């Protein structure tokens with residue numbers, strides 16, 4: 001029997017509530033498919049700071065590095081908001097991305113037909129939306145040097161972050177994006193700010209060069225401000241989007257509302273040997289601890305984990321089909337609630353999906 005080891009890092013806030021539901025579903029898959037999945041939990045984020053003083057304790061990093069995949073919840077929360085940058089929960093996630101070389105972040109945003117009316121946008125605008133944001137994840141403003149705050153003798157100060165990209169960093173994420181586009185509808189929009197930033201001019205030059213190896217993919221360049229507008233005005237014009245770290249952070253949150261709710265969106269961070277899978281929604285401090293969070297993004301992240309890291313595509317499809325079935329039957333968490341549907345909490349939604357997955361195997 002094949003054995004796979006999965007590092008499980010629930011983190012903070014609703015991460016603690018949605019990850020157990022994703023595990024419930026993975027346990028059904030393991031049992032029904034006869035695969036040995038071994039789960040081991042690690043501390044990360046604010047909880048890890050409280051317990052060890054570090055947002056990413058060494059033990060957690062070692063666990064991640066020796067696992068076949070990482071299932072991640074979310075990190076952060078108001079309790080740690082005033083901590084210095086290197087003692088913030090987010091550092092734990094950023095260090096994992098950097099040290100595991102997870103340079104490409106895949107964030108699919110698909111409009112689920114039964115959730116169209118949960119989107120704040122008009123049906124005529126969002127219907128048919130199915131796009132993938134490929135965000136560069138280990139470069140740009142997030143990691144560029146120099147960075148810091150310089151305090152002057154006269155009491156004034158100067159803050160610096162550096163947007164820096166090498167041609168190699170651009171090329172490798174561009175290749176991931178072209179490969180992704182090739183398996184989709186063969187259209188790639190590269191997003192930059194080349195009318196102002198020289199780093200974007202290099203980005204455009206390198207992406208255009210890589211395009212020569214992908215004559216079957218139609219490439220267009222679009223400025224980030226224009227892209228932000230087009231995403232909510234004409235989202236169906238997009239197939240695959242590739243962009244640098246900060247632009248991708250912003251645009252992928254924007255794309256999330258196209259799916260009806262942040263609570264629906266999974267993500268995969270790939271590049272190095274061990275990939276990381278996490279829901280896009282974050283810790284949601286406003287609802288944490290109340291049992292109402294939507295576990296679907298975490299469950300769909302588990303499906304991506306099976307497909308991309310464990311080569312279990314057909315099992316991933318069963319999870320995705322089970323999610324659709326439960327939605328079709330009218331069950332909704334609060335974030336996607338509509339008239340005439342049945343409101344359920346986090347645990348109930350997880351159980352409904354787990355049961356549906358089991359049924360798909362029999």
Ligand code: IPM
Pocket residue numbers: 075076090093094249
């Ligand atoms: C995300 C988050 C992170 C980011 C934070 C938590 C550091 O917003 O994954 O999009 O900015 O990358």
Ligand code: MG
Pocket residue numbers: 249250253
């Ligand atoms: Mg973000």
